[in-house]
Amino acid sequence: ELDAAEVRFQKRIDDGIRVEPQDWMPDRYRKTLIRQISQHAHSEIVGQLPEGNWITRAPSLKRKAILLAKVQDEAGHGLYLYSAAETLGISRDQMVDDLHSGKAKYSSIFNYPTLTWADVGAIGWLVDGSAIMNQIPLCRCSYGPYSRAMIRVCKEEAFHMRQGYDMLMSLCRGTPEQKQMAQDALNRWWWPSLMMFGPPDADSVHSEQSKQWKIKLFTNDELRQKMVDQTVPQAEYLGLTIPDADLKWNAERGHYDYGAIDWEEFYNVVKGNGPCNRERIATRKKAWDDGEWFREALVAHADKKSKSKLQ
Ligand code: FAQ
Numbered sequence: 001e002l003d004a005a006e007v008r009f010q011k012r013i014d015d016g017i018r019v020e021p022q023d024w025m026p027d028r029y030r031k032t033l034i035r036q037i038s039q040h041a042h043s044e045i046v047g048q049l050p051e052g053n054w055i056t057r058a059p060s061l062k063r064k065a066i067l068l069a070k071v072q073d074e075a076g077h078g079l080y081l082y083s084a085a086e087t088l089g090i091s092r093d094q095m096v097d098d099l100h101s102g103k104a105k106y107s108s109i110f111n112y113p114t115l116t117w118a119d120v121g122a123i124g125w126l127v128d129g130s131a132i133m134n135q136i137p138l139c140r141c142s143y144g145p146y147s148r149a150m151i152r153v154c155k156e157e158a159f160h161m162r163q164g165y166d167m168l169m170s171l172c173r174g175t176p177e178q179k180q181m182a183q184d185a186l187n188r189w190w191w192p193s194l195m196m197f198g199p200p201d202a203d204s205v206h207s208e209q210s211k212q213w214k215i216k217l218f219t220n221d222e223l224r225q226k227m228v229d230q231t232v233p234q235a236e237y238l239g240l241t242i243p244d245a246d247l248k249w250n251a252e253r254g255h256y257d258y259g260a261i262d263w264e265e266f267y268n269v270v271k272g273n274g275p276c277n278r279e280r281i282a283t284r285k286k287a288w289d290d291g292e293w294f295r296e297a298l299v300a301h302a303d304k305k306s307k308s309k310l311q
Helices: 004-014 027-046 048-052 061-086 092-101 117-138 144-172 176-195 207-212 220-238 263-273 277-290 292-310
Strands: 248-250 255-257
Touching: 027 048, 027 061, 027 092, 027 207, 027 277, 048 061, 048 117, 048 277, 061 092, 061 144, 092 277, 117 144, 117 176, 117 220, 144 176, 144 220, 176 220, 176 263, 220 255, 263 277, 277 292
Parallel strands: none
Antiparallel strands: 248 255
16 A cells, blocks of 8 residues: 555656655665666676677777777766666665675676677677667656666667677678677577566566556566567678577567577576676676775875865
8 A cells, every 4th residue: 555655756757757866755666776776787887897808809909999988888887877876875885795795686698708709799789789778768767867877878878789780790791700700699699688678577576566666668578579679680681590490570460579588597697607697796806806905095085185175
């Protein structure tokens, strides 16, 4: 049962009024947002690692400069998102602790390895492609700071997606070996990219409430379908084959039908047992520990400055 304040809150949401940090909000709304925004931030930060792996091995100066810029953008996205979460009353240190202890999640997709240079292209095309599909609606979500952060993030993600597709276009127009490399990357990244949208609607514990609060505007399956519909013609243009024997156009539905997703694999990765989960967290923890002297120096410097102002 909703109390009077919650009814008023829901009415404001229904009327399309944005919720701002100083506004009253139900505790569960605050908690849901902290969970989603902090997990989104962690995904951006951990998401730098698979591609970062290729910065030193990019095949040309141009590709290296583009990749560096993309990975730096992801660091920026993580920072906007941590800031948006902080407006809800959680500290950055707490969020980082929750990531390192395994209490907070990050996207399943970043637990897969980047075995070849073509994987960097596949990440841009498919992973950033899925991320935009999910994030464009978030620009209109009910929480002001989150929705505003998403506007710039989406602009940058659109560039990321184009650079990935451009890279695959070069590979597909190259030697047969290069084209095969692109096909192999698609084979490995296709299904994990579809898993990014989360469990099927019937098993999505948070969707119904999050839709009511307009944190989510579409369900996991709706966005997954949009992603499939958008990507099939793009794969055809590249001359690549999507690794799904059941994929076919359904004229009646006006959508592509696609094969069964291996949800056991998804839950296994989410539980921490994917190919790179342990490595990713170990790398983040080491970066945090290695940066301790620098954080301490920053605080000492800020203290010194504020004391000298007082005198
Ligand atoms: N991985 O009830 P639902 C990027 C968890 S884009 C891991 O459906 P919800 C850009 C879920 O947290 C990637 N866990 O949950 C980039 C929940 O567990 P909890 C990040 C997942 O929240 C590109 C449980 O399953 N984008 O980083 C996943 O309503 C390239 C039940 O699920 C965002 O985070 C998953 N894939 O819907 C960076 C977007 N899916 O929390 C670098 C914002 C579900 O109760 C390179 N987030 N779970 O312990 C969202 O839209 C939502 O949170 C969903 C999940 C759609 C991800």
